[in-house]
Amino acid sequence: TRSPNSHRTPGSSGTSVSALQGEDLRNHRFDYLIVGAGFAGSVLAERLAAGSNKTILVVDRRPHIGGNAFDYYDDAGVLIHRYGPHIFHTNSQRIVDYLSRFTDWRPYEHRVLAQVDGQLLPIPINRDTLNNLYGLNMATEQEAADFLASRAEPVDDIQTSEDVVINQIGRELYEKFFRGYTRKQWGLDPSQLDKMVTARVPTRTNTDDRYFGDTFQQMPREGYTKMFERMLDHPNIKVLTDTDYREIRNEVNFGELVFTGPIDEYFDYRFGKLPYRSLQFKHESLEQEHFQPVAVVNYPAEDVPYTRISEYKHLTGQVHSRTSITYEYPSAEGDPYYPIPRPENAELYKRYQKLADETPGVTFLGRLGTYKYYNMDQVVGQALALYKRIEGAAHTQGER
Template identity: 60%
Template sequence: MDTLIVGAGFAGATTARLLAEAGERVLVIDKRPHIAGNAHDRRDAAGLLVHSYGPHIFHTNSEKVFAFLSRFTAWRPYEHRVLAVPDARTGRAYPMPINRTTINRLYGLNLDAAGTADFLERVREPRSTIRTSEDVVLNSVGRDLCEKFFRGYTRKQWGLDLSELAGGVAARIPTRTNDDDRYFTDRFQAMPAEGYTRLFERLLDHPGITVQTATAYEEVGTQIDRRRTVFSGPIDAYYGHRYGRLPYRSLRFEHEHLARCEQYQPVGTVNYPNDHAYTRITEFKHLTGESHHGTSIVREYPTTEGEPYYPIPNSANEALFKRYQALADVETEVFFIGRLAQYRYYNMDQVVAAAMALAERLSPNHCPRSQDAAAALA
């Protein structure tokens, strides 16, 4: 065996496919009983395609990533839209990210794009130094919009106040002065036409790849003869939590099929920043385009315990991660990739891009060039 890959999500499966195409023999293991990692989808009891671990919306500006995945799936064009209900007593919903419609509807105004920009300039609380997510939000939209849409959601999602979370988290959410209500504006926005699990089945369908699910690395890692390991699980777990556990945020999912409801909500996801124990509800028919006399939804409840889903970005956690990264840096035949292994809040396309780069570097056909040689060929 050339390479053992731990994890059958986007990081592991992409690396496996490209190494196998380069002539390697690859074994992919995953402790879960299925492939596709957190992107796994399935048919529920009503026959609707649902995402087991919450909504996964594919979007990217990378033509290279999109072209690679397009080898394994056809696509259904889909632009995700999100509404937020800051006060469940009124039930009024507003576009998220905040845009001109949000502000006009919330405050009873009739601003054009320039007027919206002026409004935001008046209400924002300028920050000369941006360190935390609170700095990002107050600097962008001010106190009232922060309290209505961001602070409560952040507290539920991360178990931290905005002031305790790195600025990059809130910076992922733009503010717009026009009426664009798409959650993402990437060049490529689409959903796998037959679902993510089918995409992964094709991705891993290669004679050079063997897949073993329900197989934990801790149980078999020392028994498998291989030249190298690619690890996409939590980096602190790989090192036996030598310096203590890295904090990760988990989720509990409450799936429900509504047999007598053809459409539950007007968009794919509705956020509840200030009410309820859950953060959001997703209705899958919006994502998949399927027709059915009923509909299937999922509520997401953030938790401290459970499967790790999100690294928690702040300075203390980053310092702890750096200690584990120092151990990884001296490894010669172990490579760490993905959200949990690199302790980064990556999107799916970023994970695929990183895995493509790693596979190219590890490929037996890869020949690193010196800077002089590269310059000569440029």
């Protein structure tokens, strides 16, 4: 168990960072400079160090490692996620096996309720959602399927997210569960968002109330930051937090650059800014053991300014007399979190991608580096795949 004060040095990786300032930094030669200590940067650093004996400097401008998955003990002594709740889920045994080198796991199945018409109802919509919302007593999957079919309003030419949802479950359920949430989350009406955003609405006719259907649903037993600390704890890896790439790029002697920050920022926004949606997090500790029945409650109503409230003890299993929660307020300004899925943005990204392909010595990786909405497991997969390519290329060269 950790001391309640351990939040004071959250995520300091334990590697000899202080020994690497000023002159030392200039006199040192690294095979790789990796920008970003999130999943993308940390996994790649670990593989290059432990798998290929490369030397690596990882820099992150935030005061901690772990990227958006960073967790820490707050002043109340509750383990919370600084950038909103992160739930690990995947179908990939390979990715679980890899991460299991750095953490044990706690089984956790995510459940979400939505506050609609004064009730807390399961989301994705399932038979219980419909029964409770409409005061029905449907007992079979067929009844629920027939009910949804009777509500659906077929749209001939499905173009937008609104079309997708209305076509599947009809306007009333669309307005209660989706319209307001999407408008708040994206700052756009679903009728302005490409159908790809909601390619399929996961509605269920049974009473399964799990949010994800993946084979593996589990949380790192001691939290994400501990897992990252172990990943980066290698004699070949140096970590500098509170350090922006721009501050040190001319100070460091390195071979290759891997950039997991925003690709448009790297190129000084040459073609314009890639649009992102941001979030403001409001963290609160309460003098009570529990706040809500599940880890996340969604608030789709437009007159409520936040989209959801998360209570971490459900995720972590921590037993504590107090509890901590986070409100999420979507915003246009702030850290880049969600690439905005519109065709013109994908086009803009392609221009940056082309420029990246033509720029030697740098590889872009991760959510911001590739302007994709990736979950954690996908970013791990992307980093492992890049490592394999690097290793493959080194072997081919060695054989020549």
